[in-house]
Amino acid sequence: MKVLVPVKRVIDYNVKARVKADQTGVDLANVKMSMNPFDEIAVEEAVRLKEGKEHHAAGTASEIVVVSIGVTQAQETIRTALAMGADRGILIQSDADLEPLAVAKLLAAVVAEEKPDLVLMGKQSIDGDNNAVGQMLAALLDWPQATFAAKIEIAGGAAKVTREVDGGNQTLSAPLPAVVTVDLRLNTPRYASLPNIMKAKKKEIAMKAVADYGVDVAPRLTVRKVTAPATRSAGIKVADAAELVSKLKTVGAL
Amino acid sequence: MAVLVIADHDGSTVRDSTNKTVTAALALSSDVDVLVVGSGAKAAADAAARITGVRKVLLAESGELGHQLAEAVTATVVALAAGYDAFLSPASMDGKNFMPRIAAKLDVAPISEIVEVVAADTFVRPIYAGNALETIQSSDAKKVITVRPTAFAPAADGGSAPVETVAGSDAGKAAFVGEEMVKSDRPELGAAKIVVSGGRALGSAEEFHAVMDPLADKLGAAVGASRAAVDAGYAPNDYQVGQTGKVVAPGLYIAIGISGAIQHLAGMKDSKIIVAINKDADAPIFQVADFGIVGDYKTVVPELMAALG
Numbered sequence: 001m002k003v004l005v006p007v008k009r010v011i012d013y014n015v016k017a018r019v020k021a022d023q024t025g026v027d028l029a030n031v032k033m034s035m036n037p038f039d040e041i042a043v044e045e046a047v048r049l050k051e052g053k054e055h056h057a058a059g060t061a062s063e064i065v066v067v068s069i070g071v072t073q074a075q076e077t078i079r080t081a082l083a084m085g086a087d088r089g090i091l092i093q094s095d096a097d098l099e100p101l102a103v104a105k106l107l108a109a110v111v112a113e114e115k116p117d118l119v120l121m122g123k124q125s126i127d128g129d130n131n132a133v134g135q136m137l138a139a140l141l142d143w144p145q146a147t148f149a150a151k152i153e154i155a156g157g158a159a160k161v162t163r164e165v166d167g168g169n170q171t172l173s174a175p176l177p178a179v180v181t182v183d184l185r186l187n188t189p190r191y192a193s194l195p196n197i198m199k200a201k202k203k204e205i206a207m208k209a210v211a212d213y214g215v216d217v218a219p220r221l222t223v224r225k226v227t228a229p230a231t232r233s234a235g236i237k238v239a240d241a242a243e244l245v246s247k248l249k250t251v252g253a254l
Numbered sequence: 255m256a257v258l259v260i261a262d263h264d265g266s267t268v269r270d271s272t273n274k275t276v277t278a279a280l281a282l283s284s285d286v287d288v289l290v291v292g293s294g295a296k297a298a299a300d301a302a303a304r305i306t307g308v309r310k311v312l313l314a315e316s317g318e319l320g321h322q323l324a325e326a327v328t329a330t331v332v333a334l335a336a337g338y339d340a341f342l343s344p345a346s347m348d349g350k351n352f353m354p355r356i357a358a359k360l361d362v363a364p365i366s367e368i369v370e371v372v373a374a375d376t377f378v379r380p381i382y383a384g385n386a387l388e389t390i391q392s393s394d395a396k397k398v399i400t401v402r403p404t405a406f407a408p409a410a411d412g413g414s415a416p417v418e419t420v421a422g423s424d425a426g427k428a429a430f431v432g433e434e435m436v437k438s439d440r441p442e443l444g445a446a447k448i449v450v451s452g453g454r455a456l457g458s459a460e461e462f463h464a465v466m467d468p469l470a471d472k473l474g475a476a477v478g479a480s481r482a483a484v485d486a487g488y489a490p491n492d493y494q495v496g497q498t499g500k501v502v503a504p505g506l507y508i509a510i511g512i513s514g515a516i517q518h519l520a521g522m523k524d525s526k527i528i529v530a531i532n533k534d535a536d537a538p539i540f541q542v543a544d545f546g547i548v549g550d551y552k553t554v555v556p557e558l559m560a561a562l563g
Contacts, residue, residue, distance in 0.1 A: 016516055017382035026386050038498075100354070101363045126497065126517075129381055130366045132354035135324065139358035144427035145324050147351050150491070160431065164491050165347045166500075168435035170321070174428035184481065184498060185491055220363035224376065224389040232523065235544040237535075241557035244529065247545055253506040253527040254473075254562075 001154070001176070003046045003061045004116035005086065006107055007039040007068050009077040010127045017127075023225040026127075035077045038122025040084075040189040041182045045152060046120050047085035048187065060154050061118075063087050067110050069094055069103055075205055082200035083192030089205040092213070100128070102217035104136035109213040111141060116177065118159065123148050123181040134181035144174035150185040255339035255374065256285040258312075260331065260352075262344045263290055263298035265320075270445040271344035271401075273305055273408035278401045279342045280307050280409065281371035287312060288415075289334070291327055291422065293320030303415040310415050316422030321430040327352040329423035332359045335396065340374075345400035345501075357398035364398045365390065367501075369405035383497040383520035403444060404503035404524060436490045443493065446476035448506045451495055451522070454482035455511025455532070455551060462488040465510070465555055472562055478502065478522075480512045496521035510551050514539025531555070 011017060012032040020027045035043075043066065052058025066081040067090040068074040078089035092106055111119065124131035138145035146161035150169060153160040154176075162171045164183045174180070192200070210217055238244045248254040257279040262269045272288070279286045289312045290299040299313040312334070318326040331341060331352075341356060343349035345367045357364035369387070370378035376391045377399065443449065450470050456462045462483060470477045479489035481496055495502055497520035507525035512518060514530070514537055522528070523542050530543035531554050540546045547554050 011382065013517065017385040019386045026382055099363050101358065101361075104358060124498065127382055129383070129497065130354075130364070131350050132357070132364050132366060135351065135354035136358035136364070138324075139328065139355040142427075145351075145355065146428055147324070148347060165433075166492065168433060168490070168492055170433040171431040172323070172428045173431050178428070183491075185485070220392060220394050221365070222391045222393070224391055226381075226386050226388045229380070229384060229387055229523075232528075232542050232544075235528070235540070235542075235546060237540070237546045237548060240547065240549075241554055241561045244545055244547060244558065245561040248506065248527065248529070251527060251544075 001061050001117040002063045002065065002114065003049060004111060004114055004119045005039070005042050005046050005064060005066050005081065006119070006121045006133070007043065007066055007077050007081055008036045008125045009033050009068065009070050009074040010036045010125050013037050013126055019226055019228040023227055025223070025226050033073070035080050036122050036125045038124060038182060041184065041186050042120045042122050043081045043084050043086060044187050044189040045182060049154065050085065055153060065090065065114055065116065067092070067107065069098060069106055071095055078205055079200050080192065082203045083197045084190060088203055090208060091205055092208045092210055094210050098217055099219055099221060100130050100132040100136055101220060102215070103133050104140055105215045105217065106210065106213055107133070107137050108140040109215055118176060119179045121179070121181050123183055134179050138179035141179070144178045146172050146174045146178060147181045148183040149180050150183050152180060152186070255283045256287065256337060257283045257340045257342060258331070258334065258338040259286060259288045260327070260341065260343040260349070261288050261290045261298065261302050262346045262348060263292065263295060263302070265292055265295050266297040268298055268301045268305070269442070270408055271346060271403035272302065274403040274406040275342050275344045275401045276305050276307060276409040277406040278368065278371055282340055282374050285309055289314065289331065291319045291322065291330055293317060299417045303417050304411045304413055306410050306413040308413050308415040311417045312420045313417055314420050314422035316424050318424055318426040318430065319422045322348045322352070323426050323428060323430060324352040324355050325427045326423050328355045328359055331356050333423065334420065335360055338396070340397040340399065342399045342401055344403050349400045353398055353400050360396055360398065362394035362396050362398055363392065365392060366400050367402045368399055369402050383516050384523065385516070402501060404501055436492050440470055441474065441476045443476040443478055443500050444502060446502070446504050448473045448475035449478050449502050449504045450475045450508045450510065451478035451480065451512060452483055452489065452510050453480040453512030454486060456483060456488055459488045465551065469555060469559060472559060480518050509539050510555065512539055513537045514542065
């Protein structure tokens with residue numbers, strides 16, 4: 001089974017985003033960038049499918065292809081995935097911050113070329129917070145989708161996926177090929193070892209351009225402005241629980 | 255323009271998030287219909303018909319719609335698409351699951367988790383874990399939007415819209431296997447007026463419930479948790495408050511043993527009053543807390559229980 005894993009280079013999750021003074025966006029100059037945390041979980045699961053770790057049979061995945069769409073530096077994100085155990089990478093270079101619809105269309109074109117049995121990806125990126133690309137890719141391919149996966153079992157030509165939903169968990173069976181988006185609880189991603197980082201440098205990354213795929217990526221949304229949220233006024237420390245309850249009653253919270 | 259709201263419901267009633275989404279829809283247009291998709295969901299459709307401002311309710315019922323599977327909901331909505339200019343759903347796990355699929359089928363850019371309607375084509379939504387707000391204008395003829403319920407007041411009941419039956423779709427590609435729901439008699443986390451939330455400091459699932467449950471019961475509150483507490487197995491994942499869990503904005507949010515990571519703050523910093531109980535005086539949670547107590551929850555929470563009487 002061939003697995004395609006889309007990954008995104010985003011602001012590191014520990015960095016607090018700062019809005020630019022001219023309200024055109026978030027200041028990403030000299031900010032630490034990393035692989036989107038959910039995408040690390042997707043790469044880890046793909047590698048486990050290959051290795052036969054946890055409840056997966058060894059060799060469930062035969063090849064893992066990682067694809068990223070973004071600036072040239074997104075090669076580093078792909079290298080990270082290769083060091084974790086992915087086999088090869090594809091970078092579709094774009095300096096524009098493409099919308100989820102355009103990303104889904106490009107990924108659909110990559111799927112048409114690579115013909116994976118499973119697309120495994122993060123449920124959302126921590127920058128745009130859209131939570132949309134996986135579902136849109138499934139729609140464009142007319143494949144089943146299983147979002148917010150907390151457990152994945154591959155057997156009998158289907159992915160049995162336990163999903164995190166409001167109120168608990170739901171289990172679906174999605175016939176392959178399918179798109180599965182992963183949630184935080186699926187696994188704990190590994191750190192790449194130094195030998196594997198060295199080996200990853202020899203793995204192939206195919207460099208592509210958006211134009212190679214003949215896909216309409218024209219934006220549908222215009223960002224009018226980006227502003228900082230209202231800041232909360234400074235609070236106070238109280239000495240004990242009795243004082244807390246009396247303050248809460250004064251402000252009408254109790 | 256006409257707007258279709260896809261209801262969040264449990265078969266017999268509509269969730270508060272649906273009323274809030276109707277409020278957002280009415281900011282776009284006065285022609286607002288509500289679609290209830292499900293199986294045996296007539297009672298929910300009747301409940302939706304009572305929401306003030308709703309023009310009519312469409313009820314689509316079929317097998318897989320009972321579990322709101324994305325493929326079936328999408329096929330049902332797309333079949334109705336010609337009659338509407340905008341589609342809104344609460345940003346629940348179900349809404350997040352099927353709305354982008356609907357958008358792709360209609361070839362439009364979805365707009366996720368709006369917190370404000372500026373104009374019929376312009377919306378405000380949080381990005382970067384709520385550390386920035388973007389105002390975006392859509393050029394698509396049809397809009398597909400999820401609504402962050404905490405940002406809108408609920409439309410009151412008092413209407414009496416007609417209920418019509420429409421065709422449901424069984425175009426399921428994935429099949430439902432089973433579900434495990436967390437049973438709770440407490441208020442729903444997203445709609446509760448008071449939320450008490452526990453973090454990693456509680457140390458174990460037994461301790462989490464021993465500390466949080468009695469306090470929640472005393473306050474009539476819902477119980478939430480930080481990601482750390484959920485990952486450690488102290489609380490079910492459905493309790494998680496944060497960027498990737500639930501977003502809450504209660505009148506009172508009490509954070510116990512939660513440091514206040516960016517991702518947690520994204521889910522609760524719009525609460526009216528925030529209380530932090532933490533033994534680390536430098537914990538970031540104190541930067542957003544209106545009232546803070548620096549101390550061990552093991553002593554502070556029993557004192558709080560006593561002070562509440």
